[in-house]
Amino acid sequence: MSKGSELFKNTLILGLGSLSAQIVGFVLLPFYTHALAMDEFGFVDLMTVAFTLAVPVLTLQIHMASFRFLVDARSSVEEQRQIVTNTLILLALFLVLVVVGTAGLWLLFRPEHVLLVVGVGICMALLQNFGQISRGLGFNLYYAVSNIITAVVTLVGALIFVGTFHWAVTGVFSALIIANGLGALYLVVALRMWTLVRPSLRSKNVCKSMLAYSIPLIPHGISWWVNNVADRVMISFFLGTGANGIYAASAKFVTVLNAPNSMFMMSWAESASVNLKSPDRNEFFSNVANSALKLFGSGGLVLIAGMPLLFQLMISDEYSGGLVVVPMLVVGVVINVLAGIYDAVYVAKMQSRRVMVTSLLGAIVNLTLNILLIPLIGILGAATATTISFGVVAVVRAWDTRRVVRIRYNLRDVMALIVASVCVIVNFYLGTLFWNNVALAVAMIFAVTLNRDYVLMAWSKLRTRNC
Incomplete structure (x- = not known):
């Protein structure tokens, strides 16, 4: 079995669990927003994400x-x-x-x-x-x-x-x-x-x-928590748990990308550890990075275009103010995917201290921007701070790991994603519901076209099993 096929197989297997959690999360989101008071939902969300810090830290990773x-x-x-x-x-x-x-x-x-x-x-x-x-x-x-x-x-x-x-x-x-x-x-x-x-x-x-x-991963775990969770804590501090409930409702939708990102990173960490010493590692790592960028980037566009409709169908009207942060959160997830590609290099080399240093840098940027931006622009400031901190971590890790592996991106695909992203996001904020639906259809076609090789591979495997 080829390296790419093995990675694809492991990702699909791990995706079974992530998909089930994703479905349950979507079912429970409208249920919780109606069954719990806004303050109760904000507290539950805050405690739930706090577990992501406490559990790894208290068990020393x-x-x-x-x-x-x-x-x-x-x-x-x-x-x-x-x-x-x-x-x-x-x-x-x-x-x-x-x-x-x-x-x-x-x-x-x-x-x-x-x-x-x-x-x-x-x-x-x-x-x-x-x-x-x-x-x-x-x-x-x-x-x-x-x-x-x-x-x-x-x-x-x-x-x-x-x-x-x-x-x-x-x-x-x-x-x-x-x-x-x-x-x-x-x-x-x-x-x-x-x-x-x-x-x-x-x-x-x-x-x-x-x-x-x-133990060196503990600061990384804390930094990861800061980069992913500090926005909720800061929102609760500056704006109250009710505002955190609004923000949390929007962030739940972004887990559509976070869940497959998590399963991909788990599979990728294993593949990177096994293949880092192979002579074709530059090509292998570059192929994986380009594939991840196309999959998550185009998937993010579909999510952004579909959010106005999803919000109307699933979320209580009192949470509608959270819709404004969705594009920024989605961009942050895509950038974090790229940061995770380089993170796997550190894991493969057992360089946990470098993971710690880069994560601490991102955490410092995140905390500083949260303190500056949330009082100025509310929950949008929290999303902006998180996205910028992910970008800083990704750039630093790309520069630091270049001595171990050289990852090169396909310029044509990158430009296509940038142009499509600008069009979808501008329409998200300025377009009507009709044009948002048009954008959703176009984004879906764009995603299938950009990832046609993987679509054909999945279709071929499905046909083979049915035969």
Whole structure:
């Protein structure tokens, strides 16, 4: 199987889980915006995105080390057992410390929902770490199935706890605890995790090596959180949680691109690690980068053109003010895809400190611009700050990694995307609903034409399976 085909296959498999989460997210978005008060929805969104910071940081990013080390240990069962054993030992230690700290916090201050919040965090940590073990061992399908289970149970739990029992915020968190817990339990059974654990293989040296790789990723994790989540915190601080609810409703739609971006980056990190030393790495990396730019760039245009119609169909009128930030958020996601291409080079070279430095730079830019722009132009300032910070990270990483791999972009495709983007975005802000629908149809034709090779490949595979 060719390198490109292997990457395409892994991306499709990982996409099964991301697609299920995406569908559930779209189903729950109008449900939550109607079932929860605006402040409640803003609080739930703020807490949910906060988990993306707390879980990796409190577990010292050990899931990233387990994945990367397991990729290199696929030919040795004994090495796999040693890595898994020491990963779980470290994870158990971190979670015990979290529980002890939370118990003290609860006894002193009794903050609202703290036990539920911690319960969600623990279950997410288990699912995240077991999922990366599954990926590191090469079982991407198990990883995808666990995400599907989590998504479906989240949907059912939310409908029951929030829709039927009217538990509001408590119902949302209860559904997340059960869903993530069941997803983690599935991976334990599917991987037969007990066969991979050997207490006799515990090793301080292995733990030190894994922590030496993962700890420098903590600032990267914090920086990633700042670049992706600080806008919500800043909006809540300057404008209130109600404004964050409006912003969050718009940002949820952009996850149409974020979800496939996440699954692509997971597959790409594995392929980059395997192929970085190959003699044709420049051509391979350039092909992947150009393909990603075309897929996500044209997909972003379709999303922007279709947003006015989607907002009318799915979102309560009180959230309509969030529509203005969509183009900027979409541009940010596309730029972040390119930054992720270069990020995989650092992962492949195990240069976690360089990931940290570039991410910190982006975080500083993001925080500074958020503080300057949100008081001036509201939620649009937050989207602008995030997009500019992604651009800074992408440019710096492209410059820094040029000594390892040279990525060249197809100028014709880049110019076509720029011209099409200007036309679609101008029409988005100035056009009527009729012209927005026309733009949507044109954007879809443009996307299919620009990615015709992949459309034909997917069609060919579909026909072959049906024959």
